[in-house]
Amino acid sequence: MVTEEQVKERLEEVLVPGVKRSLVMLNLVRQIVVSGHKVDITLAVAALDESAQHWIKDEIAVIVGKLPDVDSVAVEFVDTKPEEINQIRNIVAIMSGKGGVGKSLIASLVAVALNRQGNQVGILDADITGPSIPRMFGITQRPSGSSNGILPVLSKSGIEVMSFNLLLPQEDDCVIWRGPLISKAVTQFWQEVLWGRLDYLIVDLPPGTADVPLTVMQVIPISGVIVVFTPQDLVDMIVKKAINMAHKMGKSVLGVVENMSYLDVPEIGKKIEIFGRSKGEEMARVANAPLLGQLPIDPELAKLCDQGDIERYNAGAFIAMSETLAQTLSPVTPQAKNSLA
Numbered sequence: 437m438v439t440e441e442q443v444k445e446r447l448e449e450v451l452v453p454g455v456k457r458s459l460v461m462l463n464l465v466r467q468i469v470v471s472g473h474k475v476d477i478t479l480a481v482a483a484l485d486e487s488a489q490h491w492i493k494d495e496i497a498v499i500v501g502k503l504p505d506v507d508s509v510a511v512e513f514v515d516t517k518p519e520e521i522n523q524i525r526n527i528v529a530i531m532s533g534k535g536g537v538g539k540s541l542i543a544s545l546v547a548v549a550l551n552r553q554g555n556q557v558g559i560l561d562a563d564i565t566g567p568s569i570p571r572m573f574g575i576t577q578r579p580s581g582s583s584n585g586i587l588p589v590l591s592k593s594g595i596e597v598m599s600f601n602l603l604l605p606q607e608d609d610c611v612i613w614r615g616p617l618i619s620k621a622v623t624q625f626w627q628e629v630l631w632g633r634l635d636y637l638i639v640d641l642p643p644g645t646a647d648v649p650l651t652v653m654q655v656i657p658i659s660g661v662i663v664v665f666t667p668q669d670l671v672d673m674i675v676k677k678a679i680n681m682a683h684k685m686g687k688s689v690l691g692v693v694e695n696m697s698y699l700d701v702p703e704i705g706k707k708i709e710i711f712g713r714s715k716g717e718e719m720a721r722v723a724n725a726p727l728l729g730q731l732p733i734d735p736e737l738a739k740l741c742d743q744g745d746i747e748r749y750n751a752g753a754f755i756a757m758s759e760t761l762a763q764t765l766s767p768v769t770p771q772a773k774n775s776l777a
Contacts (some may be wrong), residue, residue, distance in 0.1 A: 438503045440468045443475055446499050453488050454580035455587045455596070455630075461556065462632030463521045466514060473507035475500055480516035483585030483630040489513055518585040518630040524558075526765065527637045528690065529652060529661045531682070533674030535643040538695040539664045540568045542731075543640035544746050546662065549758035550765070551595050551747075555635035558588060561599035562622045562652055563642040570599045574744020578602055585628045593747045598629050619651040626656050636765070653685040660688035663723060666696045667715045679723045691728035691764050692719045693757070699733045707732070726764055729757025 447465055448458045459465055459479065467478040477496060481489070493511045500509045530543040540563065551557045561569040570576070573591045579602055580587050588596040600621060631637060639656065641649045652658065661682045665675040675692075682689050694716040698707040710733065720727040731753050740749050 437472070438470055438475065438505050440470055442503060443468050443470065443477070443500055446503065447477070447496065449499055450492060450495050452484070452587070453491060456590050457596075457632060459492070460633075462630060463523050464632070466516070473505055474510070475503075475506055475508070476510045476512070478512050478514055480521050481513045481582070481584055482516055482518050482521060483581040483587045483628075484513070485580070485582040488580075488582075515584070517627070519627045522631045522634075524631060524634045524637045526635065526659045527639060527656060528765070529639040529641055529649075529656075529658050529687075530664060531641045531649060531661050531678050532643050532664045533676075533678040534671065537643075537664050537666045537671065538731075539643065540640050541572070541737075541741065541746075542662070542664045542693050542695060543638050544569060544572050545731075545749065545754060545757070546761065547595050547636070547638045548593070548747050548749070549754070549761050550636050550638075551593055552758065553762055556633060558596035558631050558634050558637045559598070560625055560629070560637060560639045561597070561601070562625070562639050562648055567599045567601040569597060569640060570601050571744060572741045572746040573597060575599075575602065581630075585630050586625075587630055591747060595747075596631060596634070598625055600625075619647045622648055622651055623655050649681065650685075653682075653687055658687050660690035662690055662728065663692045663719070663725075664695055665692065665715070665719060667694060667709065667711045667713060669712065672715060672719075675719055676722055679719075689723040689725040691726045691760075692716070692723050693728050694719070694730045696733050697730040726760065728760050728764060729753060731757065 448460050450459050452462055464480045464482060466480055469476040496511050497509045500506060530539055532539040547557050547559050559569055561567045575589050575591060575597055577589050579589055588598040589602060591597055639652060641652060663675060663678050665671050679689055694714060696711060697714055698709050700707050716727045716730050734751060737749055740746050
């Protein structure tokens with residue numbers, strides 16, 4: 437007789453339209469009951485619209501129906517909200533004390549690095565008024581979903597991405613909202629996006645320590661934060677404000693990243709510190725956290741971001757940061773009931 441595990445293995449083959457992840461990876465499978473030659477499968481509706489439900493039901497009937505000794509397959513959908521079924525092991529917020537330091541860039545590179553290491557990764561772009569994540573990944577597809585929730589868009593390498601910019605009629609449309617409304621939108625992204633099972637969700641915060649960073653740290657079970665800065669005296673004080681905010685909110689600083697640390701000029705064999713002496717070690721001491729990386733000003737990286745191909749970046753400093761990330765983030769543990777592995 438066929439087993440529940442055999443049925444589950446077949447359900448791994450059913451990819452949800454729009455996001456192209458399996459029913460199992462999106463954690464939509466609620467129950468499998470095998471009774472003689474009959475298989476009953478219960479799935480969560482979550483962000484699936486009616487057309488997706490019909491397609492999935494037909495696909496399951498074909499795929500599971502091919503198992504030996506299976507004569508009939510029944511599929512039932514139950515009304516479930518995304519936040520009730522999301523299973524996210526680690527949620528890492530990327531923050532900075534001020535804008536212009538490349539925070540969104542680092543958030544994207546952290547996601548790329550973790551994805552290359554075999555993790556299931558998502559990015560929540562919480563910078564509602566200044567979103568740049570979709571452009572760097574070359575994503576223009578609008579998210580699909582239903583009245584219950586939204587399906588994120590998958591990048592070329594399989595990173596789930598949700599950004600408010602993907603919901604706008606035009607990517608250059610501006611969002612002229614006050615803080616409370618922006619904070620509410622971020623909360624809705626957390627509650628209504630179907631992430632499914634993820635090892636890491638990277639949250640790209642807007643700069644500063646105001647409404648949205650505060651909302652994220654209060655509403656979302658952040659495992660810890662990574663602080664991004666550039667080597668300037670002006671940034672020094674502001675970075676310390678961001679670190680102090682994380683500590684006051686009871687969030688661990690998992691590490692710091694110095695962006696635009698230097699310009700590598702191979703023709704003369706020198707690294708030019710355009711913005712001044714590196715502050716990487718100093719900021720790491722202030723945060724009592726490891727220095728995860730020191731990334732240079734790299735024209736090749738800028739080019740790839742403009743082309744929407746950030747996932748192709750593979751320079752030496754990035755590889756070094758990726759290795760440090762693997763060592764640093766592995767012990768991060770979940771902090772909420774809907775973040776269980």
